[in-house]
Amino acid sequence: MANELIINVRPHETRVALLEDRILAELYIERTKDRGIVGNIYKGKVVKVLPGMQAAFVDIGLEKAAFLYVADVSGAIEDYEEMGFQREEMTSYFNPSSQIEDLLSEGQEVLVQVSKEPIGTKGTRITSNITLPGRYLVFMPTFDHIGVSRRIKDEKERRRLKEIVQTIKLSSGGFIVRTASEGAEPDEIRNDMEFLVHLWNNIQKRKESSAAPSLIHTDLTMVLRVIRDILSPQVNRITIDSREEYENIISFINTYMPRQKYEITLYERKEPIFDAYGIEMEIDKILGRKVWLKSGGYIVIDNSEALVAIDVNTGRYVGKRNLADTILKTNLEAAKEIAYQLRLRNIGGIIIIDFIDMEREGDREKVYQALEEAIRKDRQKTTIFKISELGLVEMTRKRTRENISRVLGEPCPYCEGAGLVKSKTTICYDIFREIERTSSEVGGHNIMVEVNPEVAALLYEEERAGVEELERRLRKKIVIKGRSGLHQEQFSIVEV
Secondary structure (H helix, E strand, C coil): EEEEEEEEEECCCCEEEECCCCEEEEEEEHHHCCCCCCCCCCEEEEEECCCCEEEEEEEECCCEEEEEEEEEHHHHHHHHHHHCCCCHHHHHHHHCCCHHHHCCCCEEEEEEEEECCCCCCCCCCEEECCEEEECEEEEEECCCCCEECHHHHHHHHHHHHHHHHHHCCCCEEEEEEEEECCCCCHHHHHHHHHHHHHHHHHHHHHHHHCCCCEEEEEEEEEEHHHHHCCCCCEEEEEEECCCEEEEEEHHHHHHCCCCCCEEEEECCCCCCCCHHCHHHHHHHHCCCCCCEEECCEEEEEEECCEEEEEEEEEECCCCCCCHHHHHHHHHHHHHHHHHHHHHHHHCCEEEEEEECCCCCHHHHHHHHHHHHHHHHCCCCEECCCCCCCCEEEEEECHHHHHHHHHHCCCCCEEECCCCCCCCCCHHHHHHHHEEEECCCCCCCEEEEECCCHHHHHHHCCCCCHHHHHHHHHHHHHEEEEEECCCCCCCEEEEEC
């Protein structure tokens, strides 16, 4: 079954859903007031160099200074390995012993590109190694090298594409041949190259005429970025509910992908497009910690500042043969679901997966292989380590934008993100202690306690003996009053 993009455009928000066999696989959300800045190029000014951290803070005109690490000035080999370069090919371009204080100084003006959005408490990450992505190529003005995407496996095709780029190369600078280039004609690659070189020349002109800090170049809108990066023979249908963006997409495809045939439909029915495709219901599930498996088992996803922990449980699944087989089946099913949830929720950083303990080494290997296989659909770079004897898997997934659950949600105002509030019983005993502290300050014969209605009910019933004991000891009448709208942990004690 064909994969498709479903696009919902509104003045305040744009949402793009990638459906694979009618199942929501990836979700992109951009709100007008929080439009993403990854890919934008700025002329910035260095405000502080930190030798102890081998980094610098650069003012690029945002509310907070951006963070520039030494490897993002001298070059991070790992980043270019991911793009398809071989480590031995790139070593000559990078100096791993470079020191930030030798590369930058306070007040220096630099041309930088945003590589990571501000995520949580972390500021914007920038790099001085500019990359300009096109449909078939990525242009790297600061490197004179040609690489081919690792996702192109056929060696004959890799050689063909590299030879095409070497033959038509227009100027200095490096190029990465993208996965979308597989099967592309030389003229298509040439057109892409000409566009990117022309774009870079314009950026250079704007840089010379602009003062720091200033925005020099803005990347495409989210809709066109997704079209550029995702559209392929495997994703050949687009449905969108905005006529303006519908026409923009057609123009973009006619310009940059004229040889490809895509089915593009303008959705004009009254029912909201995400409701019609069942996507809205799936989005509501993204904020849930618990994800049920078809067998009856489940996984629990917990986000923290340092890492994401995923726990696997058998739940209602009791199996049919023996315990080892039950555990194996649950873990195999969980491996596929975890890979799916990582893509869907855009979970990145350090991830720890706690599979159910498996005694047989062969079972651990099967689960590891299942996880590795399921992860292959993910375009983000991942690194997975073997399952430990405790059943733990350590992995990392490249993070360039905010986790979807953090886009859709915010920390609970009650628990402030802790995931817990004090129990009603604990609040009752807090009230007793507070009454004892303040009883001498409260005049009159009565003490009024205003609390959440559920806490009030507990004080009237199960904790009534504690209230009466305080009244005898303090020789004062305690009046309990429930007030709706009061947080469970809030209460007030006043004289009457």
